[in-house]
Amino acid sequence: MTVKDDVAAALRGVADPLRQGAGDAAGDIVTSGRAAGIVVKADGSVGLVLSVDGLDRTAAERLQASVEAVVNRVPGVTAARIILTADRASAPAATARPVATTVPGIRKIVAVASGKGGVGKSTVAANLAIALARAGNSVGLLDADIYGPSVPTLLGISGRARIDDGKLQPVAVHGIKALSMGMMTDPTKAVIWRGPMASSAMLQMVEKADWGALDVLVIDLPPGTGDIQLTMAQKLKPDGAVIVSTPQDLALIDARRAVAMFAEVGVPVLGVVENMSGYVCPHCGEASDPFGHGGAEAEALAMGVPFLGRIPLDIALRRSSDAGAPATGANAAVFAAVAAAVGGRVGL
């Protein structure tokens, strides 16, 4: 028996929380398909994908903890990395009321993250937020990117955030409410944020701003997977995370790190968006592939996380973004599809 067989055998001893007591043959998490994609590396570290479909946050965290404990007990295993995914909405609570986040008035929080900078994370976050609003949700967008807040440019917002009755006022634009780190500081001056400062500024922008009632708050996290991002993910406990990557190998290595970071804090990865995938000629509209495409989709498949869609490298998108306008045409259709998938997965 290989270590992988031993891990699978150990996981068969963990009951699927939704099948417990059902007395059917599919009562364990391997047979029911909840645990899949077991990978054992040469150093003895084990990775696997755990679906938390239909489970509330407490049940998902409990299941993750038992899976970790069981895998770590298998001889030869040096570390366990559990990637949480959620394909369907959480099971409705007994009262049939939507499950709320820890922030009053905000039903769901979705983080948009990337392992490295410049991959188009903010472009995806802003257009995802607008697409979710067009689908009928009341949506907030928080640009927590302390390194280079680009949401003001993307949405055409200028000036500092207003404070009324001691509360920060998000700006209404393109059918959403938006607030950005860029509206807190002087854009001509460099700001040096230390980790704790950045985390507490972001928490205040979530908890103390006048968002009103929101179906979903989309948070554009800073790029990377350091302590700041980890703390933000831990403190805010988003309902899920969308990872943005370009198709190139180096970006994909970083995307893998981002997936691992969310796994570490028990936040389900809703899927991967491939940006700058192929190139659309601004003259004839023909699509070509100077840097290739499909890398992020293959990587998502390998990690067992959903692939949400691809956006080409398109000068029209850069122009509209720089002019503060949402994506149009085929790009807008991709964002609408990504929004539908994300909305379905978090239960909007």
Ligand SMILES: Nc1ncnc2c1ncn2[C@@H]1O[C@H](COP(=O)(O)OP(=O)(O)OP(=O)(O)O)[C@@H](O)[C@H]1O
């Ligand atoms: N698919 C695309 N086609 C053309 N230009 C794009 C595309 N996606 C993003 N861009 C452009 O690339 C630049 C960087 O995008 P964006 O600010 O969204 O990246 P980011 O990953 O959030 O960067 P940062 O690391 O600064 O946070 C912007 O000028 C944006 O308009």
